[in-house]
Amino acid sequence: xxxxxIDVTDGLANDAVGKLVHVETNYEGLVNTxxxxxxxxxxxxxxxxxxxxxxxxxxxxxxxxxxxxxxxSNIPLNNNKxxxxxxxxxxxxxxxxxxxxxxxDNTYSEMAxxxxxxxxxSLLYVALSRVTSIEGLYITTKIxxxxxxxxxxxxxxQLICKRNLNDFH
Numbered sequence: 001x002x003x004x005x006i007d008v009t010d011g012l013a014n015d016a017v018g019k020l021v022h023v024e025t026n027y028e029g030l031v032n033t034x035x036x037x038x039x040x041x042x043x044x045x046x047x048x049x050x051x052x053x054x055x056x057x058x059x060x061x062x063x064x065x066x067x068x069x070x071x072x073s074n075i076p077l078n079n080n081k082x083x084x085x086x087x088x089x090x091x092x093x094x095x096x097x098x099x100x101x102x103x104x105d106n107t108y109s110e111m112a113x114x115x116x117x118x119x120x121x122s123l124l125y126v127a128l129s130r131v132t133s134i135e136g137l138y139i140t141t142k143i144x145x146x147x148x149x150x151x152x153x154x155x156x157x158q159l160i161c162k163r164n165l166n167d168f169h
Contacts, residue, residue, distance in 0.1 A: 001016065001017045001093050002014060002015065002018070002095045003092055003094065004071070004091040006071075006091065007047070007048065008028045010047040010048055011038075011041065011043055011045060011046070012045055012048065012066070013045065015102065015105070015106065016038065016041075016044055016071070017095050017108070018037060018038045019036060019037045019038070019043070020036060021035050021036065021037060021061065021062055021065050022033075022035035022059075022061045022062075023058075029070075031070075032069065032070055033068065033069050033070075033090075034068045035056075035061050035066065035141045036065065036066050036068055037062060038064075039107055040106075040107050040109050041106075041107065042064065044066070048066050048067065049063070049065070049066050051116065052066075052067050065136075068091065068092060069090070070090055070120035071088070072087065072088045074086055075086050075087055099118045100123055100162070103126070103127070103131075104126055106130060106134050107130055107131070108130055108131055108132065109133070109136050110136035110137075110138070111137060111138070112138040112139075113127050113135065113137070113140070114140050114141065115140070115141050
């Protein structure tokens with residue numbers, strides 16, 4: 001998820017959620033560019049994709065990928081701002097999970113919602129209306145989630161139930 005506004009007119013704004021497709025490093029092995037795709041909202045990064053199309057093809061990155069480069073910012077260490085630290089970073093945070101409030105204004109092809117009886121109808125509406133199709137909606141509870149585990153191999157991640165689903169009725 002983008003953690004700061006990069007180019008709001010191009011949709012590259014704080015809270016835009018993308019899928020990591022490529023990490024580019026320099027000769028020292030330090031990250032200098034992260035390439036993201038926005039499959040649910042292909043208009044995000046359209047201008048930047050166009051500018052980087054030639055280079056993306058050259059390094060064999062998807063034509064739908066958007067380059068997110070290092071950014072620098074000065075952070076004051078005291079109240080009168082006489083001592084500054086320069087921070088260089090890629091303005092992204094992991095968004096494997098997000099709150100319902102943070103998900104507003106976004107749509108997802110797949111999402112898991114942990115049902116909680118205390119959620120209001122309006123909060124439930126916001127949560128469930130983020131997904132683009134019913135096939136991509138997974139509803140679980142705190143009781144059910146304890147019985148699942150994630151199994152990974154080189155190319156896939158799978159959610160596996162450790163118990164018979166009939167046990168939950």
